[in-house]
Amino acid sequence: MDFYSPRRSLQQGHWFKLICGASFQHLPAIRTLALVYALAGADCIDVAADPAIVSTAREALAIANQLSDEAHDRGYNPSLPWLMVSLNDGEDPHFRKAEFDPAICPPNCSRPCEAVCPAEAINRTGVIDDRCYGCGRCVPICPIEQIATRSYVYAPEVISPMLLQAGIDAIEIHTQVGRTEDFRRLWNAIAPWVDRLKLVAISCPDGDDLIDYLWSLYELMQPLPCELIWQTDGRPMSGDIGDGATRACVKLGEKVLATEIPGYIQLAGGTNRHTVPKLEALGMLHNRRRTSVSRWVSGIAYGSYARSLLLPVLNQLEAMEMMPLNCRSTVTPRTIETVPDLLWQAVELAAPLVGQIKSPERFLQVI
Ligand code: SF4
Ligand code: SF4
Structure with missing residues (x-):
């Protein structure tokens, strides 16, 4: 041991x-x-x-x-x-988050930012802050160059x-x-x-x-x-x-x-x-x-x-979190050990x- x-x-x-x-x-x-x-x-x-x-x-x-x-x-x-x-x-680069305004996205954009994000941190509402880990891959791929990053330093x-x-x-x-x-x-x-x-x-x-x-x-x-x-x-x-x-x-x-x-x-x-x-x-x-x-x-x-x-396991678990276990509950948090x-x-x-x-x-x- x-x-x-x-x-x-x-x-x-x-x-x-x-x-x-x-x-x-x-x-x-x-x-x-x-x-x-x-x-x-x-x-x-x-x-x-x-x-x-x-x-x-x-x-x-x-x-x-x-x-x-x-x-x-x-x-x-x-x-x-x-x-x-x-x-x-x-x-x-490890201490930053991406951000953009989804209201500015052209309706016909093929959304390459969403496809390239390894953390599945981008959706129609923009960047999901908790999930973004700052890799920066979405930044250069946006055709209208609207994705920026904000850095932070711990005090x-x-x-x-x-x-x-x-x-x-x-x-x-x-x-x-x-x-x-x-x-x-x-x-x-x-x-x-x-x-x-x-x-x-x-x-x-x-x-x-x-x-x-x-x-x-x-x-x-x-x-x-x-x-x-x-x-x-x-x-x-x-x-x-x-x-x-x-x-x-x-x-x-x-x-x-x-x-x-x-x-x-x-x-x-x-x-x-x-x-x-x-x-x-x-x-x-x-x-x-x-x-x-x-x-x-x-x-x-x-x-x-x-x-x-x-990632497949994380997605599976997240899908389970969304499934009601009985008719009175709408969302049941699941932890993997359960x-x-x-x-x-x-x-x-x-x-x-x-x-x-x-x-x-x-x-x-x-x-
Ligand atoms: S910086 Fe990386 S993790 Fe964050 S939204 Fe862009 S592609 Fe996703
Ligand atoms: S690539 Fe740029 S314009 Fe297209 S959806 Fe993403 S942020 Fe919006």
């Missing part, structure tokens, strides 16, 4: 993180995703820094814990995942005590090269609470002087009383677009891996079913057969790809992705 503890997963190079989305606020979907991936063996569930979302995710993890014996009996290896929230130190002095008192295990800070002073401001607000955390992750895309920048952050955070992950953010929110999306995150992982910077390295941004086989082919993973590797990628975070795997067949079907969909990094014998297998 210890094999699947989150800290052990990091140390041994088989850490799996589910990214629900720094801007994604659709509570029923977050609840289902967290529960299903916890049962499938995820080590960490990463959610938006919002107390209602944290509370929903905690509830899902408590249910996963209650169902862990059954999951074992069914051949899965559930963990007790760490709960992470994401913050930003400045403008960042750390407000958010950090509230969230850290809520008992989260980990935080992730999204930053970009050159934002040392913004990062310092955010860090100073969080620092008094850091000794309550098990993990701090720093997510950064590539850029000139990336390595120097990461070193400056490392020094700024010392002494750090918990684990540290560098999340190499290849091509944000793109893992579900296609097989090639994984190239950028692997390349960035290679770049950071070549340094001596202390901390674990975990990929994100374009991760999908091709990421583990690609890393294995390049000798970037630690496994029992390849003992000569001295430094390796410790884990992978999956966002849009992991969510897309469960539909056991659907729950275990969902775990079966999620488990092969988790298994790619967890099971050395499956490293070369593309699911």
